[in-house]
Amino acid sequence: MAGMVEVAAKGAYHHGNLPDSLRAAAAELIAEKGTSGFSLREVARRAGVSHAAPAHHFGDTEGLLTSLATEGYRILADAMEEAARSGDDSIGRLLGTGRAYAHTALEKPGHFALMISNDQICDTNEAFVAEATRAYEALQAIIIGIRDELNPSLDVDAACTFCWASIQGLVQLSGLLDKVADDTGTTKASLDENIESFAHFLIEGMGGGA
Amino acid sequence: MAGMVEVAAKGAYHHGNLPDSLRAAAAELIAEKGTSGFSLREVARRAGVSHAAPAHHFGDTEGLLTSLATEGYRILADAMEEAARSGDDSIGRLLGTGRAYAHTALEKPGHFALMISNDQICDTNEAFVAEATRAYEALQAIIIGIRDELNPSLDVDAACTFCWASIQGLVQLSGLLDKVADDTGTTKASLDENIESFAHFLIEGMGGGA
DNA sequence: TGTACATCAGTGAACGCGCGTTCACTGATGTAC
DNA sequence: TGTACATCAGTGAACGCGCGTTCACTGATGTAC
Numbered sequence: 198m199a200g201m202v203e204v205a206a207k208g209a210y211h212h213g214n215l216p217d218s219l220r221a222a223a224a225e226l227i228a229e230k231g232t233s234g235f236s237l238r239e240v241a242r243r244a245g246v247s248h249a250a251p252a253h254h255f256g257d258t259e260g261l262l263t264s265l266a267t268e269g270y271r272i273l274a275d276a277m278e279e280a281a282r283s284g285d286d287s288i289g290r291l292l293g294t295g296r297a298y299a300h301t302a303l304e305k306p307g308h309f310a311l312m313i314s315n316d317q318i319c320d321t322n323e324a325f326v327a328e329a330t331r332a333y334e335a336l337q338a339i340i341i342g343i344r345d346e347l348n349p350s351l352d353v354d355a356a357c358t359f360c361w362a363s364i365q366g367l368v369q370l371s372g373l374l375d376k377v378a379d380d381t382g383t384t385k386a387s388l389d390e391n392i393e394s395f396a397h398f399l400i401e402g403m404g405g406g407a
Numbered sequence: 408m409a410g411m412v413e414v415a416a417k418g419a420y421h422h423g424n425l426p427d428s429l430r431a432a433a434a435e436l437i438a439e440k441g442t443s444g445f446s447l448r449e450v451a452r453r454a455g456v457s458h459a460a461p462a463h464h465f466g467d468t469e470g471l472l473t474s475l476a477t478e479g480y481r482i483l484a485d486a487m488e489e490a491a492r493s494g495d496d497s498i499g500r501l502l503g504t505g506r507a508y509a510h511t512a513l514e515k516p517g518h519f520a521l522m523i524s525n526d527q528i529c530d531t532n533e534a535f536v537a538e539a540t541r542a543y544e545a546l547q548a549i550i551i552g553i554r555d556e557l558n559p560s561l562d563v564d565a566a567c568t569f570c571w572a573s574i575q576g577l578v579q580l581s582g583l584l585d586k587v588a589d590d591t592g593t594t595k596a597s598l599d600e601n602i603e604s605f606a607h608f609l610i611e612g613m614g615g616g617a
Numbered sequence: 618t619g620t621a622c623a624t625c626a627g628t629g630a631a632c633g634c635g636c637g638t639t640c641a642c643t644g645a646t647g648t649a650c
Numbered sequence: 651t652g653t654a655c656a657t658c659a660g661t662g663a664a665c666g667c668g669c670g671t672t673c674a675c676t677g678a679t680g681t682a683c
Binding site (some may be wrong): 425435456457458459460463464 | 625626627628629
C-alpha cells in the first residue's frame with residue numbers, strides 16, 4: 198500500500214534501505230502526531246528495527262529530521278521545476294507551480310509539517326539549504342518571466358515573497374497538515390478550487406499598475 | 408521588563424494571578440523552544456511555583472495550551488477589530504488590519520506559534536472557537552465593505568481565505584515565529600515594507616475583473 | 618471585634634514511563650589472495 | 651573455488667533524565683455568627 202513504511206523482511210538482518218525506511222516512518226509519525234509527537238524510538242519501532250539503529254545512519258534526532266526536511270525540499274523543487282517546464286506561458290507556469298506546491302504538500306504532509314515548523318532541524322546544513330534554494334529559484338524564474346512578459350515594473354522579490362507566502366498560507370489554512378486525516382477526496386477538490394481563486398487574485402495583482 | 412514572567416513574591420503563598428503567569432511563561436517557552444520544546448514542569452519552574460500547581464488551574468497540558476491559544480485569538484481579534492474601526496475607507500481598513508495581524512504576531516510569537524501549529528490544543532473548545540471566529544469575522548466585515556464599495560462581483564469567501572492565508576504566510580515566512588530571536592528592529596522594518604507590498608498586490612487583485 | 622470553620626491555592630514526595638544515547642557485541646557482507 | 655579477514659549494519663542491555671500525574675498535606679484566605 199502506498200505510504201506504508203517498509204519493514205525489514207522477516208529473519209533478514211540487513212534491512213536493505215534503512216535510511217529511506219526511517220525517513221518514511223518519521224514522515225508518517227509527524228503526519229499523525231505533529232512535530233511535537235516525534236520520537237526516535239517510535240520511528241525505529243515503525244521501521245521494525247532496534248531503537249539504536251537510527252543513530253547508526255543519522256547520528257541523532259536532528260540528523261534524521263534535517264535529512265527528512267531536505268528530502269521534502271528536494272521533492273518540492275522537483276515538482277515545481279517540472280510544473281514550470283510544462284506551462285504554455287508565464288501565467289500557466291505560475292498556476293501549475295502553485296498546484297504542484299499544494300499537491301506535494303497534500304501528498305507529503307509529514308515532510309511539510311516539519312519543513313514549515315523549522316523545529317529540530319539544522320537549517321544551515323548544506324544539502325538542506327541547496328534544496329530549499331532550488332525550490333525558491335524555480336518560483337523566481339517564473340516571476341521573472343511574468344515581469345518580462347506582462348509588467349516590466351514588477352518587483353520580483355516582493356512578488357516571490359507574496360506568491361510563496363500565499364500558497365504556503367493556503368496549504369496551512371486548508372488544514373492539509375493537520376493530524377486528523379480527513380476525507381482526502383473533498384479536501385483535494387476544495388484545494389483545487391482555492392488554487393484557482395488564488396491564481397485569479399495573484400495574476401490580477403501582478404498584472405496591475407507600478 | 409516587558410515580556411517577563413511574573414513570579415510569586417518572595418515568601419508569598421498565594422501567587423496573585425497564577426493562571427496569567429503560567430500562560431505568560433508558556434508563551435515565552437514556546438517562543439524560545441518551539442511547540443516541541445514545551446513542558447508543563449518547565450512552565451511551572453519559570454512561573455516560580457511547584458510543578459503540580461498548573462494542574463490545579465488547567466488540568467493538563469492540553470488545558471493550558473488551549474487557554475493560551477484562546478488568549479492569542481482574543482488578542483488578535485481585539486487588535487483586528489480596533490484596526491478595522493480606525494481606517495478611513497475599506498482599503499485603509501484592510502491595510503490596517505493586515506498590519507495589526509503582523510504586529511500582533513511579532514509581539515506574541517509564542518501565542519502564534521501555538522495557534523498555527525494547532526498542536527496539543529483542543530480545537531473544539533467553546534471559548535477557543537468563539538475567539539477564532541471573532542478574528543475571522545473582523546476580516547470578513549472588511550472584505551464585504553470592499554465588495555460593496557469597489558467590486559460587486561468579488562467572491563467574499565475566496566477573498567477572505569486569500570487575505571488570511573497571505574498575511575499568515577508572510578508572518579511565517581518572515582521567520583517571526585522562529586526560535587532564534589533576531590534583531591527585532593530590522594525584522595519589524597522589513598515586515599512593514601512587506602506589508603505595503605502585500606497590500607498593493609491584494610488590492611489590485613480584489614479590485615480587478617470578475 | 619473575635620472566633621470557628623469552610624474553602625481555596627499551592628506543596629512536595631512518590632509513581633511509573635518513554636526518551637536519547639552509549640557501548641560491547643554479533644551477524645552479514647564484501648574483498649583479497 | 652575456497653578461505654581468511656576487514657568492514658559494515660543492526661542488536662540489546664544499561665544508564666540517567668525529565669516528564670505528567672496523583673495525592674495526602676498545609677498554609678492562606680474568606681465568611682458566618
